[in-house]
Amino acid sequence: MQWIFGFLLTLLAMPVLIWAAHHFKLLDHPDERKHHVGAIPVVGGLAMSFAIAVSASLHLIEAPIFWGLMASVSIIVAIGFLDDRSGLSVQWRFLAQGIAGLIMALFAGAPLASLGDLFGFGPVALGVLAVPFTVFAVVGMANALNLSDGLDGLAGGLALISTAFIAAAAHVGGRENTLIVLLILGGALLGFLFFNMRLPWQRRARVFMGDCGSLMLGFLLAWAAIRVTQSERNALPPAAALWFFAIPLLDTVSLMLRRMLKGKSPFHPGRDHLHHILLRIGYTDGQVVLFIHLIAVAFGLVGFFGWRWGVPDAVLFYGFLAVFTLYFYGVQHAWKLMRLIVPLHQRETVDLLGDVKAKNPVT
Numbered sequence: 001m002q003w004i005f006g007f008l009l010t011l012l013a014m015p016v017l018i019w020a021a022h023h024f025k026l027l028d029h030p031d032e033r034k035h036h037v038g039a040i041p042v043v044g045g046l047a048m049s050f051a052i053a054v055s056a057s058l059h060l061i062e063a064p065i066f067w068g069l070m071a072s073v074s075i076i077v078a079i080g081f082l083d084d085r086s087g088l089s090v091q092w093r094f095l096a097q098g099i100a101g102l103i104m105a106l107f108a109g110a111p112l113a114s115l116g117d118l119f120g121f122g123p124v125a126l127g128v129l130a131v132p133f134t135v136f137a138v139v140g141m142a143n144a145l146n147l148s149d150g151l152d153g154l155a156g157g158l159a160l161i162s163t164a165f166i167a168a169a170a171h172v173g174g175r176e177n178t179l180i181v182l183l184i185l186g187g188a189l190l191g192f193l194f195f196n197m198r199l200p201w202q203r204r205a206r207v208f209m210g211d212c213g214s215l216m217l218g219f220l221l222a223w224a225a226i227r228v229t230q231s232e233r234n235a236l237p238p239a240a241a242l243w244f245f246a247i248p249l250l251d252t253v254s255l256m257l258r259r260m261l262k263g264k265s266p267f268h269p270g271r272d273h274l275h276h277i278l279l280r281i282g283y284t285d286g287q288v289v290l291f292i293h294l295i296a297v298a299f300g301l302v303g304f305f306g307w308r309w310g311v312p313d314a315v316l317f318y319g320f321l322a323v324f325t326l327y328f329y330g331v332q333h334a335w336k337l338m339r340l341i342v343p344l345h346q347r348e349t350v351d352l353l354g355d356v357k358a359k360n361p362v363t
Contacts, residue, residue, distance in 0.1 A: 002059055002180050003187030009051035010191025017043035018195075018207055026085060028208050040205060042084045044156075044196060045213020048188040049077045052220075055184040063177045068107025069223065075100040076142065076219045080212030097142060100219065101135035110226040112137055116237040120314035138222040144248035145218030147255070150275050151285050152205040153197035157293045158247055159217040160189045165244045165300040166224045166236075169307075173231035178224050185220055198286055221245070236307055239317035243303025246323070247274075247296045254328045277331065299323075 021027060021041030028042045053070065060066045079096040082088055105111045112134040115124040126133050149155035167182040195207045209217070225244065228236045242249065251274045256266035278288045306316050 002055060002183040003190070005055040005058065006048075006051045006184040006187025006189075007191045008187075009054055010047050010188045011194065013047040013050045014044070014191065014195055014207060017041070017047050021207075028084075028210070040208050042208045042210035042212070044192045044207045044209035045077065045080060045084075045211070045216055047207075048185075048192050048209070048213055049073070049216055051188040051191065052181075052184055055187075056181060059180050059184070060177060065107075065109040065177055068103055068109070069181070072100040072104040072108055072223075073216060073220060075103070076216050077212055080210065080215040084210040084212055094139065097139045097215070097219075098135055101138045102131070104138060104219075104223055105131045105134040108223060110134065110223050110230070112226050112238075113230060114238075116229070116239055117313040118239055118317050120312065134226065137226070138219055141222035141225075141245060141248070142215045142218035144245070144252040145221070146211055146214040147252050147273065148248045148275075149209060149214045150273055151289050153193060154275060154289050154292060155214050155217070156189055156193045156196055156209060157289065158296055159221065160186060160193070161293065161296045161300055162221050162244045163189065163224075165304055166221065166228060166241075168304065169228040169236040169241075170224065172308075173228050173234040173236060175227050175231055178227040181220065182224055185217075185224075189217075198289075218248070237313045237316065239313045239320065240303040240307040242320045243299045243306070243316070246299035246303075246320070247292060250324055250327045254324070254331055257328065258332065274331065 018041045021043045026042055027039035029039050052073075056066065056070065075096055079088065079093060079100075083093060111130045113126055113130045115126065118124050145155055145159060148158055163182055163186045167179055167186065170176075170179040170182060192207075192209060192213070195202075196205045196209065198204060225236075225241045229238045229241055255273060259266050275288050275292065278291070279285070283291070302319075303316065
């Protein structure tokens with residue numbers, strides 16, 4: 001039932017906010033890094049935040065976690081909105097996110113106290129590092145999802161896939177309040193995707209989630225993942241939770257490493273994400289989004305069934321590191337590897353990537 005509240009409230013809020021976005025010029029205009037057509041309202045995150053806040057107030061206002069969670073999420077939404085509206089420096093964004101993460105760790109019932117048997121030598125207890133590591137984890141996840149928001153339906157779909165897997169873990173682990181938040185979040189995401197996905201009745205997105213939405217989604221999902229990994233019974237191993245976020249984490253960490261190896265800031269804007277590379281090879285937006293979503297589902301299944309079938313934490317963790325290594329190498333040499341696997345009619349496009357890479361490197 002909770003997901004219906006999130007879904008309907010998002011649907012109801014969206015037309016009003018789209019009108020307001022045009023009136024107050026809260027629009028995303030195309031530029032050299034963006035290939036969408038026309039000015040698109042950046043209010044999807046606000047609509048989802050409204051739906052989540054109202055629905056959570058109806059279902060969780062008496063829960064001990066409620067006020068801490070609402071306060072921390074409100075800070076994330078506010079800083080995301082200001083960034084969408086006028087742009088903020090990296091320092092101000094991270095400062096606000098850090099404060100929100102600190103409130104979440106201390107007052108929303110989500111300190112990351114243990115990493116499980118991550119290396120195969122026994123449980124890794126964080127002790128006094130629990131709170132700072134929690135802040136680092138939630139801020140990192142929020143920004144990883146933010147950086148994956150590059151195509152219609154991409155980030156929203158990835159968030160919905162992660163939501164589904166964490167919700168299943170919350171159900172198994174008996175985290176009732178966490179499950180309620182995830183159901184509301186899932187409904188809000190469905191309502192957002194109704195306006196953001198490329199569907200038979202709409203050729204392109206009518207609204208974007210903006211930094212407000214992507215940061216909020218990543219933050220809430222990180223909070224939920226911590227809750228289910230620190231559950232008192234049937235806890236999801238943190239190593240398994242990594243697989244639920246595999247695509248945003250793999251893409252963001254490898255991208256930052258590649259930029260630093262080139263002597264650039266890891267926060268330097270560019271067109272060097274996985275979806276950019278696949279687009280340059282010649283695949284359509286819809287094909288890229290579907291492919292990435294299917295891979296995200298496959299990774300999520302590895303984490304979920306690895307946990308349920310009793311695969312050791314260390315195996316899941318080292319397996320994730322192995323996938324990251326392969327991914328990093330593959331993206332580093334994407335234009336060479338794609339020549340071996342793309343259809344013949346696209347070979348000319350791929351051959352050109354070598355010249356493009358030399359003149360304007362993507363790695």
